[in-house]
Amino acid sequence: MTGEHRAERMRTPGFGRVLTEHIVSITWTADRGWHDAVLRPYDDLRLAPACVGLHYGQSVFEGLKAYTLADGRVGVFRPDAAARRMRRSARRLAMPQLPEAVFVDAVDALLQADRAWVPSRRGQSLYLRPLLFASEADLSLRPAHEYTFLLMAFVTDGIFEHQVKPLRVWLCEDHVRAAPGGTGEAKCAGNYAPTLLSQQQAKERGCDQVVWLDAVERSWVEELGGMNIFFVMGPAETPRLVTPPLGGTILPGVTRDSLITLAADMGWPTLQQPMSVAQWRAACAGGEMLEAFACGTAAVVTPIGTVVSTSDEWVVGGGAMGPVTRRLRDALMNLHYGTAPDTHGWVHVVPGTG
Ligand SMILES: Cc1ncc(COP(=O)(O)O)c(C=O)c1O
Numbered sequence: 001m002t003g004e005h006r007a008e009r010m011r012t013p014g015f016g017r018v019l020t021e022h023i024v025s026i027t028w029t030a031d032r033g034w035h036d037a038v039l040r041p042y043d044d045l046r047l048a049p050a051c052v053g054l055h056y057g058q059s060v061f062e063g064l065k066a067y068t069l070a071d072g073r074v075g076v077f078r079p080d081a082a083a084r085r086m087r088r089s090a091r092r093l094a095m096p097q098l099p100e101a102v103f104v105d106a107v108d109a110l111l112q113a114d115r116a117w118v119p120s121r122r123g124q125s126l127y128l129r130p131l132l133f134a135s136e137a138d139l140s141l142r143p144a145h146e147y148t149f150l151l152m153a154f155v156t157d158g159i160f161e162h163q164v165k166p167l168r169v170w171l172c173e174d175h176v177r178a179a180p181g182g183t184g185e186a187k188c189a190g191n192y193a194p195t196l197l198s199q200q201q202a203k204e205r206g207c208d209q210v211v212w213l214d215a216v217e218r219s220w221v222e223e224l225g226g227m228n229i230f231f232v233m234g235p236a237e238t239p240r241l242v243t244p245p246l247g248g249t250i251l252p253g254v255t256r257d258s259l260i261t262l263a264a265d266m267g268w269p270t271l272q273q274p275m276s277v278a279q280w281r282a283a284c285a286g287g288e289m290l291e292a293f294a295c296g297t298a299a300v301v302t303p304i305g306t307v308v309s310t311s312d313e314w315v316v317g318g319g320a321m322g323p324v325t326r327r328l329r330d331a332l333m334n335l336h337y338g339t340a341p342d343t344h345g346w347v348h349v350v351p352g353t354g
Pocket of ligand 1: 223227
């Protein structure tokens with residue numbers, strides 16, 4: 001592809017529409033384990049209509065990003081953490097677990113081949129999408145005997161990276177995303193399809209995102225559709241962060257984990273403790289909570305401005321991005337783009353991209 005054609009496609013990339021030119025594929029079978037790792041041109045798949053992944057949802061995925069660092073090399077943010085989470089997701093769905101080193105090698109191979117697709121503008125990035133699904137054609141209801149791992153990549157502006165407009169969020173009180181003992185902490189396909197109707201309902205109410213509540217009492221805040229949530233308590237000079245604890249129903253976000261560490265670096269403690277809707281509403285009304293934000297690989301750090309429920313709506317702080325949210329966002333983005341020292345060893349530099 002010519003540089004000109006590529007630049008044209010990268011101009012308005014959307015999310016998952018502008019894929020790069022290659023893909024990595026690795027097969028697993030019960031008798032041979034992982035084999036046939038190949039980097040090949042991106043193209044349509046040939047799949048049996050009776051493939052298990054399509055019917056029973058034995059399918060897990062990941063999401064991580066590559067950036068052009070300030071020194072011109074390509075950096076990937078915490079690929080080891082994504083590899084480990086994919087292994088845990090696979091385990092939950094009785095699927096084989098791809099070794100962490102093989103995952104990172106696949107990331108390197110794809111980025112070396114598609115180096116030209118890693119955007120160099122701050123705000124843009126290359127989103128990597130690893131996918132593992134049951135590719136066996138056999139519709140017995142049992143773990144499949146054949147799986148396909150694919151790694152693809154697409155250019156993204158980031159869902160919210162430019163437009164840092166505070167989110168208006170919808171508290172979903174009828175449907176649930178995850179229940180105790182279910183698959184909430186796995187990044188599996190089946191966790192996402194059931195959220196789409198609620199997302200549509202949120203849109204109809206002028207909201208950008210759904211806030212999921214716990215399945216038992218329907219009163220504790222868990223997370224958003226594709227993001228974790230943080231509340232900022234106390235004054236901006238000495239804030240305390242609160243984020244719901246990981247109890248099996250929440251996706252353990254890599255961004256969530258990174259922000260807890262970055263906040264500690266700034267001297268700000270994070271309490272991993274439950275927050276009810278009633279406490280959220282009262283803390284905003286009483287002025288103890290001036291900021292709340294959502295975070296994730298796609299969304300980075302995005303403020304929450306307004307909360308809407310069936311009975312009322314309220315504004316968080318001034319409804320705009322507050323200073324604590326901004327400092328955390330900047331600290332994270334500086335690591336992504338290599339404009340701050342990588343003191344935690346989170347940035348994996350792709351060999352040969354200097
Ligand atoms: C349901 C859900 N919660 C939270 C997150 C944020 O996780 P991460 O920071 O690893 O992207 C994601 C995105 O992967 C998600 O899908």
